Amino acid sequence: MSFSSMSKQQVLDAGEAAGEEAVEMIPGLPEEVAEKCLLHLPFLYHRLFRTVSSTWNRFLTDAPAKPLLLPAGTAGAGTVAAAASVSFSLPFLFAFAFDPLSRRLQCQALDPFSRRWLLLPPVPGGAAAGSFAVVGLPTRGEIYVIGGVEDGDNSKEVRSVAVYSAARNGWEQAPAMRTPRGYMAAGEVGGRVVVAGEDGEAEVFDPEERRWSPAAARHGAAVARYDAAAAGGRLYVTEGWAWPFERAPRGAVYDAAADAWVEMARGMREGWTGSCAVAGGRMYIVAEYGEWRLKRYVEARDEWRMVAGGGVPPEVRRPHVVAGEVGELAGGRRRIYVVGAGLDVAVGTVAGGEEEVVEWEVVKGPAEFAGLAPCNAQVLYA
Template sequence: MLSKPLYNTTFTPVTSSLPFSFQVPNPSPKLTHTSPSLYKLNNQTVSFELIEFYNYKYHMITTSPSNSNQYDSHMPDRYDPVIPGLPDHIAEHCLLHLPFPYPSLLRSVSPSWNKALLSPSFLLTKSKLCLSTPRLFVFSFHPQTLQIQCQSLDPASHRWFLLPRIPLSTQIHPCYLACGTVASKGEMFLFAGGENCLVYRAITNTWSVTGPMSSPRAPLAVGEVSDGRIAVVTENSGMLSAEIYDSITDKWGPAAVMPQGIERYDAATINGRVYLTEGWDWPFDSPPRAAVYDAVHNMWQEMPKGMCEGWTGSSAVINGAFYIVTEYGDNNLKLYDETRDEWRPVRGGGVPKAVRRPYAVVGGGNGMLYVVGKGLDVAIGRVEKAEVEWEVIKGPEAFAELLPCNAQVLHL
């Protein structure tokens, strides 16, 4: 066990998924080894370890809560080089290769690293250089406790990462949970029926609370309608209404009201519009009610007849197109044809039978579809034109009883 500070020492990650090692600068924050899995970094306890649980390997990175934001509140006037001996623009390019979730830990290396990793341009530059990779975030619960948790899956390595505990003020039923993302900022927004929204920031691996809505209510649909702006559709006193949250200013604003109510069956957001349907109901003698909120013009519209009547499953948006995984038969995939106002079958077969219901379905861009089933088994569909090719990733044994209630994708 080492007890002396480590200076000018190459700090090599415990996992080969990190593309390079780095040197701790000199002078540097004190890095002392205090236990086989704990490090002391700037008086902050950091756990950086590879553990096994039920014979499955997990990467766990945690920091002491008391000092996790120390650089945010005490920013220095001048910064040392990001990596001594390298121009900052080259050093910052090296940091772009850090895979999630390591940036959240490595912010603690120095104020310069913290500043570079928290820069608003970090994720944008990473995306432009095609260095971002998709990460699937799954909200799940145990049917006996109903306690909601969130895990992240790296589809390339099949590794799961457990997110920090969701700081819900009260326990809610998973059916009331709704979630949306602001992809450009690497953020997820979680709505659970109260007046506040929780935001998860991937770059810091932390949850926080946004500004309050006008009144507490359970959301029916959530989606990003423009850069950094999220529309939240709710029902109040038998009427549909929407509120717009600006993630840049942390402010809420009212939107148009529709004088009718809808029970949520499924919803999707595309091209600045939020589509909401209540689905078919027994005895199927009348078509389902549905509505479309146009955030660009702040108005409600009727959903096209063919879209409404053929929407019989969980939806996903992939490369600007609507898809559904049907809830009957072989759980086939269908594509919405806007020109003909009809749903067309996609070749390649339905969701593999190894992935069992209930489903959480989400599109991930780049032609990818993710279907999460019981036990957090994941079917990944590669969609090209009107054909899909499936791959199944089995969930860890420890997840066998978990049921998914929501899924989101961020490119990090």
């Protein structure tokens, strides 16, 4: 199966239909080889490569619907979002980190093939550490930085939303939220951004319509955000854990299809003892205690099951932030990234069905990243 959404022959046919002379994408190479060569160009250089020829430009930008295709052999291979704004399917890890001296927020992207970090344009605004939400829309190649408090004023919440597009390698302002929010839970549910404040109020952003709409409010006692994850059409918000428990932790679940909140299952909330990543449709936690072992949630049993294999390698120091790839790899494997201090990254490959095992590989961050403290990570198909 071709990785791209527009084959070489389609590009040539499009040129002929427009009255242009048909030109091979890369003269002398079979179409599938030419496609894979272009697919491995880092997205930051797409603008440059569009200038090579009109044929390359059409391949990179002008596919009629530009659907995103997951690689052959992944779960859900084929069209994921017909309106996706990118037509490539290589996963890139985006890491947000603060410089503890300047307190400036930076964003870098790790190319998992070359193991090179790419510096991205600065994030607009001056959000304070931990006071904003970050949501990735992987199949659209977009990241949203939402709300927060004004830099230097930890009491003034804001409505602003900035969106990064991998296709353009740039930021722009998106429509502001209906309500100012400083601390919130947020995630991508069904291709939309769901934001839930600690006061129980929630709203949803539709990237196609580019507008915010109110969502059902969560009733009952407030849930202080500790961690959140989105999977299976739901946003899970947990209050976290502390030992010994002063009281049982609370948790809430937003069901997008029903536009309703329900209480989180007991086993899920009591076992949520770390940071959650969703990979291949499964929810995993990197535990914050002991050897930083990986656990997977089993909904049928309402329990977190330990994944065999070692914990996160100790050279990847805390604080940890985690992210997972949307699709499965060949053989039904799943991939998780744990980003630590200095942007050292532990790449975990999880294999198996009910009984799973994880193997870790460490990608060291450059020396100049030594002082950076990660605060969020997202995986985009860019």
